[in-house]
Amino acid sequence: xxxxxxxxxxxxxxxxxxxxxxxxxxxxxxxxxxxxxxxxxxxxxxxxxxxxxxxxxxxxxxxxxxxxxxxxxxxxxxxxxxxxxxxxxxxxxxxxxxxx
Amino acid sequence: xxxxxxxxxxxxxxxxxxxxxxxxxxxxxxxxxxxxxxxxxxxxxxxxxxxxxxxxxxxxxxxxxxxxxxxxxxxxxxxxxxxxxxxxxxxxxxxxxxxxxxxxxxxxxxxxxxxxxxxxxxxxxxxxxxxxxxxxxxxxxxxxxxxxxxxxxxxxxxxxxxxxxxxxxxxxxxx
Amino acid sequence: xxxxxxxxxxxxxxxxxxxxxxxxxxxxxxxxxxxxxxxxxxxxxxxxxxxxxxxxxxxxxxxxxxxxxxxxxxxxxxxxxxxxxxxxxxxxxxxxxxxxxxxxxxxxxxxxxxxxxxxxxxxxxxxxxxxxxxxxxxxxxxxxxxxxxxxxxxxxxxxxxxxxxxxxxxxxxxxxxxxxxxxxxxxxxxxxxxxxxxxxxxxxxxxxxxxxxxxxxxxxxxxxxxxxxxxxxxxxxxxxxxxxxxxxxxxxxxxxxxxxxxxxxxxxxxxxxxxxxxxxxxxxxxxxxxxxxxxxxxxxxxxxxxxxxxxxxxxxxxxxxxxxxxxxxxxxxxxx
Numbered sequence: 001x002x003x004x005x006x007x008x009x010x011x012x013x014x015x016x017x018x019x020x021x022x023x024x025x026x027x028x029x030x031x032x033x034x035x036x037x038x039x040x041x042x043x044x045x046x047x048x049x050x051x052x053x054x055x056x057x058x059x060x061x062x063x064x065x066x067x068x069x070x071x072x073x074x075x076x077x078x079x080x081x082x083x084x085x086x087x088x089x090x091x092x093x094x095x096x097x098x099x100x
Numbered sequence: 101x102x103x104x105x106x107x108x109x110x111x112x113x114x115x116x117x118x119x120x121x122x123x124x125x126x127x128x129x130x131x132x133x134x135x136x137x138x139x140x141x142x143x144x145x146x147x148x149x150x151x152x153x154x155x156x157x158x159x160x161x162x163x164x165x166x167x168x169x170x171x172x173x174x175x176x177x178x179x180x181x182x183x184x185x186x187x188x189x190x191x192x193x194x195x196x197x198x199x200x201x202x203x204x205x206x207x208x209x210x211x212x213x214x215x216x217x218x219x220x221x222x223x224x225x226x227x228x229x230x231x232x233x234x235x236x237x238x239x240x241x242x243x244x245x246x247x248x249x250x251x252x253x254x255x256x257x258x259x260x261x262x263x264x265x266x267x268x269x270x271x272x273x274x275x
Numbered sequence: 276x277x278x279x280x281x282x283x284x285x286x287x288x289x290x291x292x293x294x295x296x297x298x299x300x301x302x303x304x305x306x307x308x309x310x311x312x313x314x315x316x317x318x319x320x321x322x323x324x325x326x327x328x329x330x331x332x333x334x335x336x337x338x339x340x341x342x343x344x345x346x347x348x349x350x351x352x353x354x355x356x357x358x359x360x361x362x363x364x365x366x367x368x369x370x371x372x373x374x375x376x377x378x379x380x381x382x383x384x385x386x387x388x389x390x391x392x393x394x395x396x397x398x399x400x401x402x403x404x405x406x407x408x409x410x411x412x413x414x415x416x417x418x419x420x421x422x423x424x425x426x427x428x429x430x431x432x433x434x435x436x437x438x439x440x441x442x443x444x445x446x447x448x449x450x451x452x453x454x455x456x457x458x459x460x461x462x463x464x465x466x467x468x469x470x471x472x473x474x475x476x477x478x479x480x481x482x483x484x485x486x487x488x489x490x491x492x493x494x495x496x497x498x499x500x501x502x503x504x505x506x507x508x509x510x511x512x513x514x515x516x517x518x519x520x521x522x523x524x525x526x527x528x529x530x531x532x533x534x535x536x537x538x539x540x541x542x543x544x545x546x547x548x549x550x551x552x553x554x555x556x557x558x559x560x561x562x563x564x565x566x567x568x569x570x571x572x573x574x575x576x577x578x579x580x581x582x583x584x585x586x587x588x589x590x591x592x593x594x595x596x597x598x599x600x601x602x603x604x605x606x607x608x609x610x611x
Contacts, residue, residue: 002114004221007151010118012212014125014144016205021129023201029179033128033141036172040148043164051155052221056238059160060247063239066167067254071261073172077179078265084183135349162393170400170433174407174426181411181419236390236450 007048014041028080028090032073039069114154121147134180138173145169159236284385288365296519297327303572310576334512342414342505349412354506354513357405361520364398367391368527369453370560371537374553383537383557384453391452392444395528396437399483403429405517406485406502413505421501424583425485431590432482432489435475438598442472442605443532456536464535471601473533475594480525482590485518487575489586526567527560534563 014037021034043062050058084090120143127140145168152161243251301316301323308315317323341350371383388394403426410422443465447455459465466473482489503514530536539559547555581589 002111002154005217006114006118007155008216009213010122010151012209012216013122015212016209017122017125017129019208020201020205023204024198025129027134029134029176029183030129030137032179033137033176036141036168036176037125037128037144040144040168044148044151047152047155047157047160051157056235056242059157059235059239060242062157062160063163063243064247064250064254066163067258070167070171071257073175074261074265075268077175078267078269080179081182082268090183135346139349139352158389159393162390162397165397166393166400170397170403174400174403174430177404177407177411178426181407236393 004048004052008045011041011045011048014038014044026091026093028083028092028095031092032076032080036069036073039065110154114151117147117150117154120144121151138177138180141176142169142173145173157235159239280381281385284381284383285366288370288385289362292362292365292520292523293516295523296516297331299519299522299568300330300515301326302569303575306569306572307576310573331512334509334515337508339508339510340505344414345505346412346414349408350505351510353405353409353412354510354517355405356408357402357517358513358520360398360401360405361517361524364395364524365527367394367452368524368531369456369536370527371553371557374550374557376550382453383553387453388451390450392440392450392455396433396440399436400429400433402483402521405514409506409514410502413502415505417499418502418504421504425502428482428485428489428586428590431587432479432594435590435594435598436479436483438595439472439475439479439601440532441598442469442601445602445605445609452531452536456531456538459535459538461540464533464538466533466535469533469601469605471597471604475598475601476533477529478589478594480529481571481574482586484521484525484571486522486571488578488581490580522568522571523564526564526571529567530560530563534567536560 018034018036018038018041021037022031025031025034043065046058046062046065050056050062080090083095087095089095124140124143124147128137128144131137131140145164149161149164149169152158152164304326305315305323315323316326319325319329341347366385367388369382369384373380373382406425406429407422410418410420410425413419443455444450446465446468447458449455449458481487503511506514537556537560539556
């Protein structure tokens with residue numbers, strides 16, 4: 001049987017990969033994907049806790065995280081597309097002014 | 101004897117999906133081709149869904165595929181298609197910040213893993229006995245009783261997000 | 276752990292589905308010929324029965340052309356995704372009750388999943404990938420338009436599909452497909468009990484499978500073939516296979532959810548041996564699926580294509596409110 005620690009360490013690694021992506025990459029869509037990775041890793045640890053405690057509350061939390069992730073994806077993509085229409089780029093280093 | 105063999109199979113399956121998840125997550129972040137990133141993100145989502153199944157969360161696993169792979173990733177692919185040419189070459193990786201970023205992330209990873217590893221988690225010994233085989237009815241009941249308010253708020257959040265996304269992405273009409 | 280039984284079932288279903296796909300193409304051509312007062316393919320083999328073999332050989336021998344500006348990896352991956360998604364849905368569909376063979380009871384479905392219906396919905400939401408990616412990776416404006424159209428169409432109709440299923444789920448009170456079939460015993464099919472849900476589901480299935488009143492993604496007069504414009508040889512063949520496999524899957528789901536699945540009224544009371552009953556039930560499932568497939572084909576050759584704005588109007592302004600109203604009506608009826 002796989003102990004709880006293994007799942008948690010896996011989710012920690014996933015989270016760190018996501019953080020690295022957010023910090024290092026300059027393409028807005030990749031940053032976005034990295035955020036999804038981080039959310040997924042948190043979900044994984046929640047599900048692991050829920051399963052090992054025998055308490056479905058963790059699954060409820062994951063359910064709501066998914067809802068918020070979906071909303072975030074819709075709005076985030078809309079922002080990225082609006083930016084691309086105005087600046088012809090999705091490089092977040094070049095998107096550094098509030099208005100033009 | 102057969103029990104032992106099946107347990108080992110379970111372990112192997114866990115390591116396999118953990119490997120798939122981590123490697124494809126790394127490809128998402130480090131690949132130079134944004135299409136490859138999107139594809140490996142799909143594998144990450146599937147790997148996580150498989151881990152959910154292994155943790156007896158079948159409803160959440162299917163929802164993961166439905167929401168992440170069927171919804172969010174399709175949106176992401178639309179974003180990729182609308183903002184890049186087919187053969188995309190321009191992908192800056194921000195070489196200046198790579199070293200400090202790696203150090204920061206290494207420290208973060210070490211801290212997280214260390215805490216996770218050292219802590220003695222208070223979990224019941226028999227984990228399979230506690231959770232029922234099917235979780236969907238329990239989740240449904242909880243959604244309609246204990247978590248009714250968050251549930252309704254979540255639906256409002258989704259509605260607002262939908263309207264906001266349509267507002268932002270729509271081309272402004274010139275009058 | 277018994278691994279042979281599912282493997283046998285998988286191989287069995289795979290072969291049956293592929294053969295049905297091959298002959299479905301022939302049936303479609305013969306039926307369309309009949310409707311248009313022609314004869315149809317009747318040269319290869321007796322009454323044209325070997326036509327599918329000839330078609331497959333032709334597809335394999337054709338040159339496989341990949342456009343120079345295409346994204347090669349995605350271009351070859353897209354038809355595979357389409358086909359895999361179409362075939363894997365079959366894993367949860369019960370095609371019979373259970374059969375007593377070789378000294379044990381064999382349940383006639385590949386995977387007995389607790390959340391069977393959600394599994395089907397999840398897989399059908401993956402179907403968008405094959406078409407969208409093929410349209411985008413071909414680097415051709417007609418393909419791209421076809422791909423975009425199809426994803427918009429599939430996402431819109433998926434909603435009403437999921438919502439119309441809820442009517443059935445509320446009555447059945449389970450997500451398991453075998454339990455849903457069992458709850459339709461004695462001719463109490465959901466087709467009678469929730470007719471609105473049945474109608475919206477069938478229409479949404481037509482849209483999901485890109486069949487004719489809704490085949491905007493490959494509308495030949497406007498889009499030169501849509502997303503598979505740049506495909507040739509066996510890759511095109513895979514798309515073709517996927518389209519027909521999708522049709523079979525959609526019919527099987529319709530039969531399972533609304534037409535009683537493998538249920539055959541009165542067959543349990545005649546006093547036949549168990550084996551004969553099981554076989555009759557499998558045959559009943561097959562016949563029902565066949566009839567729904569025939570319905571698909573007849574619709575294709577009798578109803579013209581919608582315009583794109585009409586398609587979106589129907590999806591969002593007619594189907595969605597209807598499906599929601601159905602949920603409300605079902606709820607009131609259940610309470611009452």
